[in-house]
Amino acid sequence: MAAIRPSIGPMPGPKRSAGNRRITIKEVARAAGVSPTTVSLSLNGRAAEVGVSQARVEDIRRIASELGYRPSLLGYSIRTDKTRLVGALVRNNAKERFFNLAAYEFLLGLNERLEAADHSMCVVRLGDIEDEAASPGRLFREHWLDAVVAVGPVGEDLAAKVNQAVPATVLLDGAFWRDQRCLMRDERAAGRLAAQSLADAGRKRLVWVPGVRRASRALEDRWQGVQDLARERGLPLTVAEHGYVAQVPEADFVPEAGLVAYNSVVASRLGHLAAMLGRRPGADVGIASCEDSHELGRTWPELTRVQFDRFAMGVAAAEMALALIADPQADCPSRLLAGGLIAGKTA
Amino acid sequence: MAAIRPSIGPMPGPKRSAGNRRITIKEVARAAGVSPTTVSLSLNGRAAEVGVSQARVEDIRRIASELGYRPSLLGYSIRTDKTRLVGALVRNNAKERFFNLAAYEFLLGLNERLEAADHSMCVVRLGDIEDEAASPGRLFREHWLDAVVAVGPVGEDLAAKVNQAVPATVLLDGAFWRDQRCLMRDERAAGRLAAQSLADAGRKRLVWVPGVRRASRALEDRWQGVQDLARERGLPLTVAEHGYVAQVPEADFVPEAGLVAYNSVVASRLGHLAAMLGRRPGADVGIASCEDSHELGRTWPELTRVQFDRFAMGVAAAEMALALIADPQADCPSRLLAGGLIAGKTA
């Protein structure tokens, strides 16, 4: 006798592991003895609006939770053309993978604000779309993202590409200014402020320590600010050598000199160099940083530095993105943020 | 006369902004004069297998790209029940938001490997599911994730919850050991190694600098390792006070003493403290760190520390996750990684 086999329909459907069977809205409907329509309406709080009885709603709610029903956002998304997913564009290629770990603080702020609005954040590597030939990031290709926040030094060409793939695009700490959808720090003011703290402390000459070779808007602007101040105060200004690890000659670790660190990594480097030389920052040499990071607050709270709240900027960028998702034509005037000086003891 | 209005079907479909109309497979099919089936087959490289002629395939490819067709993964996902999205669980709540910024290095490694396999990474906050009452993370609720990598101190209860929501779960640098799907560093060995470098350098007593109050497996294990070595070598061992910013009495910055930093943040703090006191690490006091970070390599390459390649661990975790996506029953033996000593000049 032939074995009895269940008849198999034309389309068996996706295989799921037995232990993880997904409960769908249909099954909830069957269990509750109503239609999928009623379940959907009840679960989405549109019951009153349409007029489903309160008792039914509670019944359905209870049954859904007993069954362990969790809505599939895929169903929702394909229907509404919204994924509630926002991409965070970050630089992460082989060469400059660790270029700026402080970027993570931006991401934390972004993520926090997005989750509060029931959206989620996906990380997309910048290298992906910079070079069209290289795999251009499936998230972009494949219509996953409701919006994108580009984090870090993104130029006009790249921004245009991103914008084409995902119209709702915000630039956070980007490489150029535009009047809309752009969040930047006033780097020139930051450079000036750092240099000023050293001049005010009585240093007789300034040393600019870029630490990195790579040109960027932030570097150029901070450098401009430092030059501005040196000129105004009539202070001599020299430049330390660049390199992967900043090196500054011992002759510059002297009380007359004020070292201006380009960013928080370089600042920390200067502190450690001073330690290795036995020179006390503040007492034996002046040090100030154009940039702050949360980590500096924990590792070197005494450092004189210009404030930079990346977390708050991430939150602000998320808000722009959410506004654009709600209304693609939303007015999002750009913001240029000025950081104050954290006084410290090292200038 | 009444204005002529286009007849409107029962379901107008999602609204898209005019400038951003999505090209679907149907439109490509129409333009190419074939059926959607043929387009799908051709574009997914299954043409030869099924027997679509080479000429047709090239035709379709060309037309699709002329039209600017980009497949919607939503369509693919709902059909196949795979999103190719992997969640990275990170700790980000108001209290411990910046607990360990170095976690970002894990994420970079994860992301890199996932993208290479055409998957993407979404960041999910840990706080979301720790407290059921708090919004429990839509990504978990809503069947978005093919796999999850939990990053950082995740305990057994939490791991069980995560596992229930998403069966394919990997623990990266978690709070407990298990034989499968777990990637950890041998912290006890790390503590021992750091302490040993100081003993070998001739320090007569050791000072353990935890820097943080929060207990964790990593902290306990490193502390054990330090104690092991102190006992073996018969060296006195004291503990510095905890706090948000590590403080160590000036009396401990002396040549007889070897300071053992719990992690890279504390190590950096010790370097800056030494600087402020005018004591030279290595010459005037011994300092070694149980942990390394990429940033330390740039800010304090001279530091004696135990290696910790988070990027590589992120890559390894991504590989486990991918294996589990391919086969939910895949054998993923856990790995305990031992870091070597980076000699440096400060012990």
Next chain:
DNA sequence: CTGAAAGCGCTTACAG
């Protein structure tokens, strides 16, 4: 070699 059709899990306009 190719196409019509079913179906994934939802939402919603429409008809009762």
Next chain:
DNA sequence: CTGAAAGCGCTTACAG
């Protein structure tokens, strides 16, 4: 007050 049906963009078993 409630349900049957259409449709979002795909993939694939099946029939020609």
